[in-house]
Amino acid sequence: MDVRSFSVCLLCAGFAVGVTSVARAEVTAKDVQVMARALGFTEKPPTGDVTIGIVFAPGNPQSAKEAEDLKALLGDGLKAGNLTLKPVLLKIDELAGAGDVAAFLLTEGVGADGAKLAAASKAKQKPCVTVDIAQVQSGACVMGVKSEPKVEIVVNKAAAADSGVSFAASFRMMITEL
DSSP: OOOHHHHHHHHHHHHHOOOOOOOSSOOOOHHHHHHHHHHHSSSSSEEEEEEEEEOOOOTOOOHHHHHHHHHHHTTOEEEEETTTEEEEEEGGGGGGGSSHHHHHHHHOOGGGHHHHHHHHHHEEEEEEEEOHHHHHTTSOOSEEEEEESOOOOOOOHHHHHTTTTTTHHHTTTTEEEO
């Protein structure tokens, strides 16, 4: 093998490693449990059976698959503390007709369309939760959750205020606020 072929092989191998290291793991049942429990720490926590809108971008295969996976994870309802989350799929362009949801669960891959969810969250005064921390940093979503390797919860204070969401003081000591 000549030097040029060897260099091309190294470049391709490096690209493959780079692509796989950036890929996000699927949302897990533990992620969803952490999200559900965190909603219980709002000043006016939802209780009983509540609808959670799983927001996705239908034109993005990653987002659409994650939405279906989340719906399957939640099944007929995920019980966490005093609430049971009942899923409904919501296309990012159809948030105005979302009905009565207790919160929005944003999938990854929505990109700049996250601003549409920020507007809906503000108008409906409902929180948004996601594993896509970049959407929390941009203000499109109130809370971001990661459960691996350890539980981390990030809250965007401005997005929370815009959405009329406030958290119990005991919970605020356990999270990172932006």
